[in-house]
Amino acid sequence: MKAAVFQEANKPLTIEDVDIVDPRVGEVLVRTVCSGVCHSDLHFVDGLWQLPSACVLGHEAAGIVEAVGDGVTYVKPGDRVIMSFRPFCGKCYYCLGGRPNLCSDPEINAAAATRLQWKGKPILQFASVGSFAEMMVTSENGVVKIPDEMPMAEASLIGCGVMTGVGAALYTAQVPGGAEVAVIGCGGIGLNIIQGARLAGAGKIIAIDIVPSKLELATKFGATHTINSKDTDNLPEAIQDITGGMGVEYAFEAIGVPDAVTQAFAITRAGGTCVVVGMHPLGSQISVPGPDFLQEKKLVGCMYGSTRFREHMPKLVDLFLQGRLDLTSLVSRRLKLEDVNEGFRAMKAGEVARSVLEISSL
Ligand SMILES: [Zn+2]
Ligand SMILES: [Zn+2]
Incomplete structure (x- = not known):
C-alpha cells in the first residue's frame, strides 16, 4: 500500500x-x-x-x-x-x-x-x-x-482534535452552564474547546490568540469575547475587565507552550480550574506561582478530552447530525x-x- x-x-x-x-x-x-x-x-x-x-x-x-x-x-x-x-x-x-x-x-x-x-x-x-x-x-x-450518514472528513476530525477539545470542556473540566471561560490558542483544539464550552452553556467564552483570522473563526465557534494578546501587555487585566475583576472560572491552554500555561493560570480566579490541553515539548517545564495554590486554584492535565471513546464519540456524531456541533x-x-x-x-x-x-x- x-x-x-x-x-x-x-x-x-x-x-x-x-x-x-x-x-x-x-x-x-x-x-x-x-x-x-x-x-x-x-x-x-x-x-x-x-x-x-x-x-x-x-x-x-x-x-x-x-x-x-x-x-x-x-x-x-x-x-x-x-x-x-x-x-x-x-x-x-x-x-x-x-x-x-x-x-x-x-x-x-x-x-x-x-x-x-x-x-x-x-x-x-x-x-x-x-x-x-x-x-x-x-x-x-x-x-x-x-452511522452511514456521517460524512467522513468531519468524522475523521472527531478522532483527535474535536474529541480532545470538546472533551476538555465537557469531560475534563466539566464546565457548568453560565461559567466564565477563557481559551488561549484558537487552532484546531482551541476552537473545539470553545464549541465544547458553548455546548455546555458557558456564559462568557473569551478567545485569546495572536492571529486575527483565528479570532474571527473563534467567534463563529461560540466565543463571546476575543482578545488579540499582541495588543495587550497585561492579559490578566484584560480578562478582569471582562469578568468584573474576578478572572475566569475555567482557563484552557491549547498551544503547548509553557509560558501560555503560566498565563492561563494567571487569568484563573481563586477556586478556578486551569486545564492544560496543549502537547508540550519533551523536557519542558511549566512555571506557576506557588502561593496561588492557597487560593485553591487547580492545574489539571488532559488526555484525549478525558473521553470514553465508545460512549462519547457517537454522541459527538449525533450532535453534528443535529446541527449543534460545527x-x-x-x-x-x-x-x-x-x-x-x-x-x-x-x-x-x-x-x-x-x-x-x-x-x-x-
Ligand atoms: Zn492530534
Ligand atoms: Zn486498559
Whole structure:
C-alpha cells in the first residue's frame, strides 16, 4: 500500500510502498478514507518529540472496515469507523476505572510496532493508527462505529482534535452552564474547546490568540469575547475587565507552550480550574506561582478530552447530525495523501483550522 513515511525530523515525509499485516486475532483492517493533519504529528516532524525509527504518522482518521480477524465482534466489513489513537485493553486499572483514555496496556504499543514493514524492516504505526496510509490495522478496541450518514472528513476530525477539545470542556473540566471561560490558542483544539464550552452553556467564552483570522473563526465557534494578546501587555487585566475583576472560572491552554500555561493560570480566579490541553515539548517545564495554590486554584492535565471513546464519540456524531456541533467549518482544505507536507506547512503558517487528506473514496 501507499503511505507517507517519516524518516527524520525536519525532513519532508516521502510517499513509499509499505506492507501491512492481515488483521490478527482481535484486530481489524480499515481502509483510510480521510485523515486530518494534526499538530501532534507536526511535533514529531519538527523534532519536539522523538520516535524510535521510520514510521507512518497520522492519528486523526475515519475509514471503512475491510476485514476483521478472528474473535472480532464489534464491527464487520463495510462498517464506517473513527479511529481512536488510544485503543483500550478493557482490563487494566484505568479501563476498569472508566478512564480508557489513560489505558496503559503495553501490549497495544507492542502490536503497533509489528503491523507495518518497509524495505523488509518493521516500522512503527504511530499511535496504533498511522493514517497517512491507504490502510490501517488496529485492535477492535481502537475503532468506534459511526452511522452511514456521517460524512467522513468531519468524522475523521472527531478522532483527535474535536474529541480532545470538546472533551476538555465537557469531560475534563466539566464546565457548568453560565461559567466564565477563557481559551488561549484558537487552532484546531482551541476552537473545539470553545464549541465544547458553548455546548455546555458557558456564559462568557473569551478567545485569546495572536492571529486575527483565528479570532474571527473563534467567534463563529461560540466565543463571546476575543482578545488579540499582541495588543495587550497585561492579559490578566484584560480578562478582569471582562469578568468584573474576578478572572475566569475555567482557563484552557491549547498551544503547548509553557509560558501560555503560566498565563492561563494567571487569568484563573481563586477556586478556578486551569486545564492544560496543549502537547508540550519533551523536557519542558511549566512555571506557576506557588502561593496561588492557597487560593485553591487547580492545574489539571488532559488526555484525549478525558473521553470514553465508545460512549462519547457517537454522541459527538449525533450532535453534528443535529446541527449543534460545527465540524464542517474546521475543514479548511481537502488535500491528497501526496500533499501531506503542504498540510504541515499550512498548519505551521496558521493558515488553516485543519487540512484533511482524502486518501480514498467511499
Ligand atoms: Zn492530534
Ligand atoms: Zn486498559
